[in-house]
Amino acid sequence: TNLAIYWGQGPNQQRLSHFCQETSLDIINLGFINIFPNAVGDWPGSNFGNQCDGNVYPNSELLRGCHQIWEDIPVCKEMGKTIMLSIGGETAWEYLSSELQAVWFADFLWYSFGPQNEAYTDAYPRPFLTNSVDGFDFDIEHDGGAFYAVMINRLRSHFSEYPDQTFYISGAPQCQIPDTQLSNAISNSFFDFIWVQFYNTAGCSARDFVEGTGSFNFGNWVDVIKASSNPKAKLFIGLPAAEAAANAGYYLTPTEVAPLVETYMELYPKHFGGIMLWEATYSENNLSPDGLTYAESMKEILYS
Numbered sequence: 276t277n278l279a280i281y282w283g284q285g286p287n288q289q290r291l292s293h294f295c296q297e298t299s300l301d302i303i304n305l306g307f308i309n310i311f312p313n314a315v316g317d318w319p320g321s322n323f324g325n326q327c328d329g330n331v332y333p334n335s336e337l338l339r340g341c342h343q344i345w346e347d348i349p350v351c352k353e354m355g356k357t358i359m360l361s362i363g364g365e366t367a368w369e370y371l372s373s374e375l376q377a378v379w380f381a382d383f384l385w386y387s388f389g390p391q392n393e394a395y396t397d398a399y400p401r402p403f404l405t406n407s408v409d410g411f412d413f414d415i416e417h418d419g420g421a422f423y424a425v426m427i428n429r430l431r432s433h434f435s436e437y438p439d440q441t442f443y444i445s446g447a448p449q450c451q452i453p454d455t456q457l458s459n460a461i462s463n464s465f466f467d468f469i470w471v472q473f474y475n476t477a478g479c480s481a482r483d484f485v486e487g488t489g490s491f492n493f494g495n496w497v498d499v500i501k502a503s504s505n506p507k508a509k510l511f512i513g514l515p516a517a518e519a520a521a522n523a524g525y526y527l528t529p530t531e532v533a534p535l536v537e538t539y540m541e542l543y544p545k546h547f548g549g550i551m552l553w554e555a556t557y558s559e560n561n562l563s564p565d566g567l568t569y570a571e572s573m574k575e576i577l578y579s
């Protein structure tokens with residue numbers, strides 16, 4: 276099973292390669308492409324917190340000086356990490372208002388952040404230079420809906436142009452079913468990983484499991500996946516990596532997480548994909564009594 280973690284929005288965060296040294300991390304979601312194109316031909320915007328040098332491409336909010344990221348992606352790949360580019364995020368200015376816009380956005384992301392293709396280098400920027408991400412994550416927290424399936428299917432058609440390489444699509448729905456933002460996409464396009472945010476939403480959270488309310492709904496999410504375009508998608512338990520990483524009351528200590536993970540890993544061995552954490556810097560600063568980061572504590576639980 277895998278441990279996925281978000282990086283890019285942490286307070287005073289360290290650069291990506293710092294986290295790629297941590298052997299407990301398998302998948303790293305770079306957050307975020309947080310501004311969506313207003314129309315076909317318009318460029319999206321990005322934000323990676325304290326990283327990059329503040330410069331953007333002309334007439335856009337797309338960062339162009341992310342030297343730490345373009346220097347560090349090769350280090351992370353060398354360490355065997357899967358690097359996903361995350362679209363959306365909590366503060367994103369996001370909406371897709373047409374199929375054409377969804378196709379344009381997918382093409383822009385592919386030619387700008389996917390495998391370098393000489394035929395497109397003058398039409399599209401390369402914010403991470405020649406580095407290619409391993410896939411795209413959808414952290415759509417509002418204004419979701421029909422066109423995400425179009426966008427993801429377009430990305431998948433680009434993936435198929437590189438049959439000898441593997442690219443992934445993932446999503447981070449809230450735990451309430453159906454998730455307003457992503458349920459349409461999950462039904463109508465192929466996801467490899469779904470990491471449900473089992474926090475910040477009462478009535479279905481990991482906290483509900485600990486309290487014994489019976490409303491923690493991992494099992495129902497397995498049913499959603501079985502009815503989706505990819506019935507074999509891997510389902511991850513999304514958790515806050517520290518008290519301050521989520522709204523009050525949703526953080527679980529490693530001692531509280533262990534029985535939850537053991538229960539659902541055994542109940543759903545085919546669908547249980549692992550744990551997702553929000554987010555890397557909070558995990559880093561949240562050490563257990565024996566000095567493990569929260570992510571390391573989670574990895575120990577996954578392999579216990």
Ligand SMILES: CNC(=O)NC(=N)Nc1ccccc1
Nearest residue numbers: 365414447472520521522553
């Ligand atoms: C996968 N995306 C998130 O986990 N976003 C997230 N945690 N946003 C947030 C919401 C409320 C308080 C802090 C962070």
